[in-house]
Amino acid sequence: MTHPRRGHAGRTGRRGGESGTRDAILSAARHRFGEHGYDGATIRAIAADAGVDAALVYHFFGSKERLFASVMRLPIIPGDVVEAALAAGARDSTRSPGEHLVLAMLTAWDQAEMRSTFLGLLRSALTSEQAAVMLRQFVADTILGRVALAARSAGADVSGDARYRASLVGSQVVGLVLARYVLQVEPLATASPAELAAAVGPTLDRYLTGDFG
Amino acid sequence: MTHPRRGHAGRTGRRGGESGTRDAILSAARHRFGEHGYDGATIRAIAADAGVDAALVYHFFGSKERLFASVMRLPIIPGDVVEAALAAGARDSTRSPGEHLVLAMLTAWDQAEMRSTFLGLLRSALTSEQAAVMLRQFVADTILGRVALAARSAGADVSGDARYRASLVGSQVVGLVLARYVLQVEPLATASPAELAAAVGPTLDRYLTGDFG
């Protein structure tokens, strides 16, 4: 009576064929972390999504924290995207640096995998102080640093307020992302990237090189 | 051996004097919800902060959800603050409506009680879909509605893009709040309200009445 079918056989034990289970777990984890944050995502739910027992997650990743770290290893480096956008804006006369920045951000966030990863980081940072410190450090090092550099080279900067300018840029970007992808405020959530670039790009340009107190 | 001392007597039973326990619970709950969000805050921790048994929280409030609702009843109405700021900006020539808006926001957020309440709402909205719907509804009704109204009356609006403008304003405000009070990005977290008003106010003015695609 025990004729093992492919997928869920007798009970325990190895399955036939290439399983790809590890990747299934990673994908499910990215989804769950993205939707519910670190604390809200449970190992059992992730395992269930991947069609697998919870213990297998531990076999592969050792702990929830290490699973989170594995998931949050980004497939692209955000700092490079920012730098490319700023460089493109400097030589392309049809669009300003700010507009390029908005477009680059929205393009990255519109890829499902990226969006889940970023959302997971953001949601976790908002509920756990530990995650907040990590995210702050990461953003300061890889993103705000490059923006500050661009601000310094583009505009005529007297004092060292480049970091101030960069943080203003960051505040508008994170607010846009939050309103569009998390809160899904309605005209914003469905507006086209080009439309948003036209609306928000000049704000970033002014923060980067404009004149204010 | 059982001489009951004021504060924590024999064991169970009522304590002497006016306890003010209910308010202590409310205050502790506001703190906890603000720091950790709805899920992260536990009844037992709230009770411990208030120096009280967890069951007493249920005696007073019935359930965690009802406690949350009691805490989140705001002492002031944000919509009124927004309206007052916009009105002041219209007749006061030394500061624009956008600058008034920023100042009003920062003033509200700098009161500890307000900040905890708002943070609780925000953090909860970011991890629970249910809370997100509630917050979105609330913000749309009481805040974005008034901003949209102001945009419509102030600028020359052809189509019904007032909601679009209002949501842009909202995105910059929420981003500023997030960067300053949650992530505590450094030049922003300690900048003076006046400084931020000068930097961010014109952005809001442009979103309200400016020209873009």
Next chain:
DNA sequence: TGTTGAATTCTACGGCTGTTGAATTTCCCT
């Protein structure tokens, strides 16, 4: 002085959590 009702705590239940160790099945290499 009782009696009633509110304030307060103790104890416990069932459910969910991250995590572990043993058992089982399959694959791959010799």
Next chain:
DNA sequence: AGGGAAATTCAACAGCCGTAGAATTCAACA
């Protein structure tokens, strides 16, 4: 053919969670 390694599941642990009920103490009023 056989044996070791990998993949997979089951069952259980201790701990925390929200919540409910009973017991106790105090205050106020008749």
